[in-house]
Amino acid sequence: MVSPSISDGLVDMARLVGSAIGRATTALLDADLQLAESVISADARVDDAQRDLEDRAIAILARQQPVATDLRVVVASLRMSVDLERSGDLAEHVARLARLRFPKFAVPGDLHRKILEMGQLAQRLMAQAAEVIITKDVDAALQLEQDDDRMDELHRMLFPHLMDDRWKHGVETAVDVTLVGRYYERFADHAVSIARRVVYLVTGELTTDASITP
Amino acid sequence: MVSPSISDGLVDMARLVGSAIGRATTALLDADLQLAESVISADARVDDAQRDLEDRAIAILARQQPVATDLRVVVASLRMSVDLERSGDLAEHVARLARLRFPKFAVPGDLHRKILEMGQLAQRLMAQAAEVIITKDVDAALQLEQDDDRMDELHRMLFPHLMDDRWKHGVETAVDVTLVGRYYERFADHAVSIARRVVYLVTGELTTDASITP
Numbered sequence: 001m002v003s004p005s006i007s008d009g010l011v012d013m014a015r016l017v018g019s020a021i022g023r024a025t026t027a028l029l030d031a032d033l034q035l036a037e038s039v040i041s042a043d044a045r046v047d048d049a050q051r052d053l054e055d056r057a058i059a060i061l062a063r064q065q066p067v068a069t070d071l072r073v074v075v076a077s078l079r080m081s082v083d084l085e086r087s088g089d090l091a092e093h094v095a096r097l098a099r100l101r102f103p104k105f106a107v108p109g110d111l112h113r114k115i116l117e118m119g120q121l122a123q124r125l126m127a128q129a130a131e132v133i134i135t136k137d138v139d140a141a142l143q144l145e146q147d148d149d150r151m152d153e154l155h156r157m158l159f160p161h162l163m164d165d166r167w168k169h170g171v172e173t174a175v176d177v178t179l180v181g182r183y184y185e186r187f188a189d190h191a192v193s194i195a196r197r198v199v200y201l202v203t204g205e206l207t208t209d210a211s212i213t214p
Numbered sequence: 215m216v217s218p219s220i221s222d223g224l225v226d227m228a229r230l231v232g233s234a235i236g237r238a239t240t241a242l243l244d245a246d247l248q249l250a251e252s253v254i255s256a257d258a259r260v261d262d263a264q265r266d267l268e269d270r271a272i273a274i275l276a277r278q279q280p281v282a283t284d285l286r287v288v289v290a291s292l293r294m295s296v297d298l299e300r301s302g303d304l305a306e307h308v309a310r311l312a313r314l315r316f317p318k319f320a321v322p323g324d325l326h327r328k329i330l331e332m333g334q335l336a337q338r339l340m341a342q343a344a345e346v347i348i349t350k351d352v353d354a355a356l357q358l359e360q361d362d363d364r365m366d367e368l369h370r371m372l373f374p375h376l377m378d379d380r381w382k383h384g385v386e387t388a389v390d391v392t393l394v395g396r397y398y399e400r401f402a403d404h405a406v407s408i409a410r411r412v413v414y415l416v417t418g419e420l421t422t423d424a425s426i427t428p
Binding site for chain 1: 268271272275276279281282285286289292293296373376377381384385386388389392393396
């Protein structure tokens with residue numbers, strides 16, 4: 001056991017960013033400025049946690065000089081911490097969009113339900129990723145990947161909506177929805193990427209990135 | 215000197231992705247399907263290079279057990295290789311958009327010049343990042359960061375254009391331009407992130423992410 005503290009650090013980060021995406025979604029759909037601000041300012045904690053984790057990893061590499069699997073775990077953790085930091089940024093972007101459009105709603109009513117589903121799914125996928133880090137359960141990791149297919153589907157479904165002749169919310173809102181859709185989809189990709197790293201550590205097989213959407 | 219081969223690997227990756235963003239921009243602006251396809255298929259080389267570099271880093275950590283600065287260089291290299299891999303994905307996304315809209319042009323004529331400037335600047339910033347990796351020149355790294363301000367400016371300038379009442383290219387094109395603008399801006403952020411890591415290794419001071427645009 002090279003690094004329970006690193007694993008704990010990753011799980012803490014996953015909880016922070018999972019909470020952030022949930023709160024950001026609420027801020028976006030409710031046009032809640034105060035909640036948006038709280039998500040934006042809380043992202044500094046995620047960045048701190050990432051730096052802290054990197055420092056701990058470096059300390060472990062220097063002092064314990066792990067080899068074989070233990071070494072791979074530390075290197076994989078560094079990679080996962082980058083995914084988590086980036087996920088935090090994406091949650092912050094959602095909150096920034098809510099703030100930018102306040103007191104207006106950035107998301108029109110007829111897309112409310114789809115964006116809510118994307119936001120909830122993003123939060124759930126990150127919770128699954130945290131669980132996979134803890135349990136190292138390969139089946140749960142594969143399940144996460146399947147659940148991400150729904151995110152890709154939701155993301156794809158946004159575009160015909162925006163490009164429908166009956167779209168009446170203008171270009172600004174179409175641009176907002178395009179960006180927010182991409183933020184959720186990328187957030188989910190990071191959760192998938194974390195799960196794949198865990199699978200790789202357990203099985204030695206790295207699934208390709210082919211199914212991660214552009 | 216712990217890792218000339220790692221540094222070479224990073225520079226090779228930077229060259230690959232710099233070339234990819236340049237070619238993707240040409241494919242996008244010329245609606246050149248063949249060129250777009252070549253960028254898309256070439257991204258596998260970037261992914262291979264990243265895995266190869268990670269394997270080399272792990273081998274160095276296991277065999278040489280570097281400490282202090284040497285250890286930080288290896289860890290920073292891992293982080294930079296992730297930035298480069300992601301930059302390659304972004305170049306691929308630009309090419310995929312060109313392919314998606316072929317034989318039409320994804321970018322309308324009146325935005326051609328701005329997108330060309332973003333594409334050229336992205337390629338230049340990555341070339342600067344490669345140079346910074348080689349020279350470890352802190353001034354050049356700071357210059358790169360300043361040059362990235364122009365990318366942020368170009369990116370910001372896109373939105374008023376899309377939202378102008380005189381915009382006559384429809385929502386689909388607005389969505390395309392929104393995404394492509396974001397791809398370039400993120401690509402540039404990765405170049406900045408690489409330069410910052412080098413500065414950190416040289417000076418021990420990590421500049422904040424505050425000026426990296428959401």
